[in-house]
Amino acid sequence: EAGVxxxxxxxxxEKRQSVAFWCNPISGHATLYxxxxxxxxxxxxxIQFQNNGVVDDSQLPKDRFSAERLKGVDSTLKIQPAKLExxxxxxxxxxxxxxxxxxxxxxPGTRLTVL
Amino acid sequence: EDQVTQSPEALxxxxxxxxxxxxxxxxxxxxxxxxxxxxxGKGPEFLFTxxxxxxxxxxxxxxxxxxxxxxxxxxxAPKPEDSATYLCAVRKMASNTGKLIFGQGTTxxxxx
Numbered sequence: 001e002a003g004v005x006x007x008x009x010x011x012x013x014e015k016r017q018s019v020a021f022w023c024n025p026i027s028g029h030a031t032l033y034x035x036x037x038x039x040x041x042x043x044x045x046x047i048q049f050q051n052n053g054v055v056d057d058s059q060l061p062k063d064r065f066s067a068e069r070l071k072g073v074d075s076t077l078k079i080q081p082a083k084l085e086x087x088x089x090x091x092x093x094x095x096x097x098x099x100x101x102x103x104x105x106x107x108p109g110t111r112l113t114v115l
Numbered sequence: 116e117d118q119v120t121q122s123p124e125a126l127x128x129x130x131x132x133x134x135x136x137x138x139x140x141x142x143x144x145x146x147x148x149x150x151x152x153x154x155x156g157k158g159p160e161f162l163f164t165x166x167x168x169x170x171x172x173x174x175x176x177x178x179x180x181x182x183x184x185x186x187x188x189x190x191x192a193p194k195p196e197d198s199a200t201y202l203c204a205v206r207k208m209a210s211n212t213g214k215l216i217f218g219q220g221t222t223x224x225x226x227x
Contacts, residue, residue: 004158031213042119042202042217043159056212091158098213100146100206106158 002026004107006092012113018080021110025073025094031055032069033104034077035091043091049075050098082114117142119205121218128225131192136201136221139185144208148186149215150179151202159202193225 005024013019025032030051035043046065048056051072060067064083069075079086089109095102122137140148147166151159163172165181172179176197178189188201200222204215 033213040219042204042219044217045214048212048214056214095213102213103161103164104213104215105161108156108158
């Protein structure tokens with residue numbers, strides 16, 4: 001079974017530039033999550049999708065971050081404009097249904113460096 | 116405030132030297148506690164889920180236990196390949212989403 005795919009794996013940009021990350025979840029998984037992991041910290045949830053609808057985006061900085069999940073499969077996370085403090089690993093995860101017994105499976109992440 | 120705290124932050128062991136990692140949590144009702152392993156440059160890899168106090172799960176040299184306030188990850192006779200960062204996360208009872216609240220992780224180094 002193929003895992004969660006993410007691209008690119010690494011990205012270096014200047015502050016105030018824009019960047020986008022892509023995620024393809026495990027086939028058949030209805031729920032998709034984006035997490036931000038700053039160096040030395042645990043992942044923090046940014047947004048959760050159930051199919052193509054948003055379930056939780058309470059910790060998404062909406063003035064600069066946006067995300068979409070068209071057709072309930074792939075997802076894109078965008079940052080515009082980027083700040084220095086956005087330097088982090090952006091992890092995508094998916095789970096079968098989003099229920100409380102669900103296990104979340106993570107992709108390899110995209111490491112973003114903002115200069 | 117919901118909080119997950121892991122200790123120690125870093126742990127160095129000799130191969131074969133057993134030890135335990137701690138995850139203490141304060142949440143308003145626990146729906147599940149999850150342990151993940153994360154290797155450098157990779158995403159977290161699922162290890163265990165525990166749902167109620169007294170529950171235990173085992174996988175190879177790892178054993179996870181749960182009480183009402185904390186969880187332990189016991190590592191018996193570790194090998195160098197067990198070196199990684201171990202993350203614990205909780206899901207709240209009140210949550211109608213799959214949201215996980217993570218601790219900061221314990222970085223384990225096992226020397227041969």
